[in-house]
Structures are given as C-alpha cells and as structure tokens.
Amino acid sequence: MFRKNIIGVIILIFFSFPTIAKTNENNVIAPKTTTKLVSFGLNLDGFEDALLAQILSYQKADVLISRYPRWIPGVRAFQIMAKHQGIDIVWGSATKERFNTYLPVKAPIYKGLIGWRLAFVTQAKQQIFADVSTLDELRAFNPGQRLNWADYKIYKENGFTIASGSSRRALAEMLLLDRFDFFPRGVIEIEMEQREYTNMSIVLDPHLLIRYKSAFVFYVAKDNLELAKILTEGLHKAKADGSFDRLFEHHFKALFERLDLPNRRIIELNNALLPKEMLNIEEHLWISPKTLLDTIPPPRVSDHKNTGFAQ
Template identity: 40%
Template structure:
C-alpha cells in the first residue's frame, strides 16, 4: 500500500511547484539557443549569409549558443518589435537607422560592408530598358520605386523627392512590380541575383544601367535588455575581421554577385542618408566595401 507524503515532503513539493511558476522563461544564455526570425517558406535563402556570419562570430567568441529559428515567420518590423521587448527572439539583422538604434542595441560592424546601400533595380522583363536614359536624380524622379512600408530606404528615397509605393509584405512587392503598380524595385547588389532566381521573379529582369548609392549598414541587433549577447557577437566579429575569416565568408557568398553587377559600367546616382546614425563607424575603412570607379 503506497505511503502518504509527510507534511515536510508536501511543503517541499509545494515549494518546488511555486518556484517553477515564478521562474522566468529561459533566455538565450540559459537554454543554449539564440533565436532569430524565421523566414517565410521559400525565403530561407535570404538569411543564409547573416546566419553564417553569426555562427562564425559565436565560434570565434568561444560561445556554445546554438542558432534556432523562431516558431513563426516574421516580417521585419514584427521581428524588431519582438526583439525590442525581449519576446521570443534574441537577435535580428536589418539596415540601421537612428530610430532603430534608439530602440535596439546594435553591433556596429556592417554585415554587408555597406552594400545594402548600393542598389540596382528589378524591372519587368518587357520594360528591361526603362532606365536606359536616366543620367541624374531629376530623370529618375519620373519613375516610382517600390519599397517595404517600414524600410528606412523608403524615407531616404522620399527625402530626395523620388516617388515611392509601399507594401507591408516583401513578397507582394514582386507582384506589384509585375502589375506595374510601380516602375522599379531597388535591391541591394548582394541580394538581387538570388531574388531573381526565385519563382516569383520569373517575369523580372535586372536593370543594367543605373546604380543608386547611399551610405548605410546592416547590423546584428539585440534587445537592450541583453547587452551580454551583443558583446559576445561583437567580440567574435572583431576576431573574424582580424584573422580574415569574415572577409573570406563575405567573398564566398558575394564575389560572383559583385562581378555580375558590373558596377563600373553603370550611371551612379549618389544620395545622402538622413537616417544614418552619427555613431556609424565610417572611419574604419576595413569594414566597408570599396567600389571601383563608376560613371
């Protein structure tokens, strides 16, 4: 016949249950995982480079944290809101802005070496020569650009009087372009070629004529409640830069894309970025891409 628990044992068991209810959820350093935003199905390719650099940084820092996607896919702003509140997300990466650096904790080492500010356009195939005669900003203003509603790029373009049409969904921008809801879709030179291979871009082409440039950076961001995570990744990235492994990984992913973009054969249109934080490390030349002379 089973023995009944003693009064002392009941007190111990009740105390254990109460403690489990009061204990906060496991965070990245407790659970051994670092949670990042899951991409929508079919868009996983957009995270491959950032995840490779993040894993490299963790390895260089001697961290045992394991990368794990969020349970659900997230558009950019949803991911940043979750991160800001330290809610089921530990890290995200995006283009920086003054507003984002106020909300979140950046690691100020540009993953993209600034190349998210070097933009060439996606166009419908039957309008592939649309920008052939564009030589300056005034001529570019004749055409409308498509952008995400919460992307810093939208404000940068509008600051120069460039017409912008926006969407809350990344995928819908491709459909809007094909339907000519706007004229061109400026994309980073290091993302446009992979996007072109996606089935949703089968009726699109890359413009061969114009190159937009504004200074910016894509950073890893962390919650301001988790500075230790940011510091771990910063230390690892600095080590990767120092031993050359950051650059080797960058070239492995993007050397062919940069060659294919033929930057030196394009008409360059320079824009100022009013959203660029003063703390951007522009003085560290080793962190930035150096473009060949362009027209």
C-alpha cells in the same frame, strides 16, 4: 520576401572549444556549462549563420545556437528579444528608432551591400537609363515603392516623385502598365525576384547601380550588455584575422559578377534614416563595387579601436 528562406528552418551549430575545466573546493571537476542562443533574421545562403559561428568561435565556452523555428514579423521578433522570451539576437536594418530601443553591434554585417539597388524596367524601356549618370538626371524618372518601405522615405527625401503600391506583385503589375518608370530592388534579393518576372516582360536595367549608405547590424536586448560585448569583440577579431572578408567573398563574389556591379554607373542617394553612429565607421568596412576585399591591411586583434568599428 525572405519568408521562404527562413520559415521552418532550424540550424544548430555546436562549438566545442578547448577549455580548462574548473574544479570546486574539493578538487572535483565541475561540468562545463553550455550557453544557448536563438537568432532571427534573413537567411542569405547561410552567410549570417557562418558569420555568427565565426564570431562565437573566439569564445572559450560551449555555445549552442539555433534559428528561431518559425517565421514571424520582424517587429514581433524584436519584441520577443527585448523581453527575453526566446530570441537573443536579431539582425536588421540600422535605424535611429532601433538604436534607441535596442542594443546594436555597430558594424555593417553585409558591408553596406544592403543599400545597393538595381532597377527593374519593362522590356520596352530597357535603355531608358543609357544616358543617365547623375542624380538630377535620374530624378526625371519615377520609381515605384510600397508606402511602408524605408526606400519610399529615402527616394522621397532625395527629390523623387514616387508611385506607391500595396505589394511587390502589385508594383510589378503597375510597372507593366507604365504607372511609373522603374522598380528599384536590393541586389541581394533581385535575382530571386527576377525569376518571378520571367514571363512578365520585366527586365533588369543594365546600366545603373543606385546606392545609399545603409547597414544591417546585430541587435540584442537593451540590458544584454554581456552578449553585445561578445558579439562586438568577435566581429573585431573576425575582421582583424581576415575571416570576415573571406566569408563575405565566398558568399557574394559570384553575385557581383553575375550582376556586373563593378561596371555599372553609380548614382548616390542620401539616407537620413541611418544613425549617426554608423557614419563614424571607417570606409574600408563598406564594400566597394570595384572590389570585394579591402586592400587596407587588417588591424591587430589586440587593438580594437583601430578596427574601424563604432564603439
């Protein structure tokens, strides 16, 4: 779904930090080395690149980071990363399987926004959720999902009867044929998809925000302990000095306003796919629909255990 945003994109970010050049035993200045990293993942208006740039800016070294130059399936990207064959960092959903296979940086880089859903409905059913305010009431309506999407498992676990389709386009057409009642999609992608449905009598439900705890995290290869440490410490510092929050606000505040997220009724779902380690992360690292920035004072940079990130 994000192929258009990723394919063919190569973004080079060069960081030059003031460092003291090392000298060898003959007092000859040795040339500084440059660390080269390659990343792969979603491209939401450049947020991920900006966040990585901030994380790596705390390093007293030169870092050259580029996006992987072509689109490949996510599974393949993880395989390349694990084998050190050209990708160093992948960001993706936090799942138990991935936590067991790769080395995660246990912090939600979208502050949990990845688990927020709005519903596409037909124009004729635009008010079907006008009086819905509980999960039990929502279960009276059937969602549509692809069988291999994580959301399919989540809705099934929460007691819904789900219609499955072979593709997003097929699901939209099934919605128009009343094969199911609503098509929930992530808030970070829904505006792009909404434009595709302009002439299809499909609209956004104006009432509900369906939410479950979910996260995208940075992953590195299981044996790449040094890079995991760099990313973890950089995230700690970005959270502590406020730059993480400012980046998030810059990229997503307008989205909150356009979709009227603070004024929607929230329906909470359970997500058994989320690794237990992510449940230990403090609540102020998960964004609230009512506000973009935390009101909790930022912790000190030197005291990592108080930042709220899972260790």
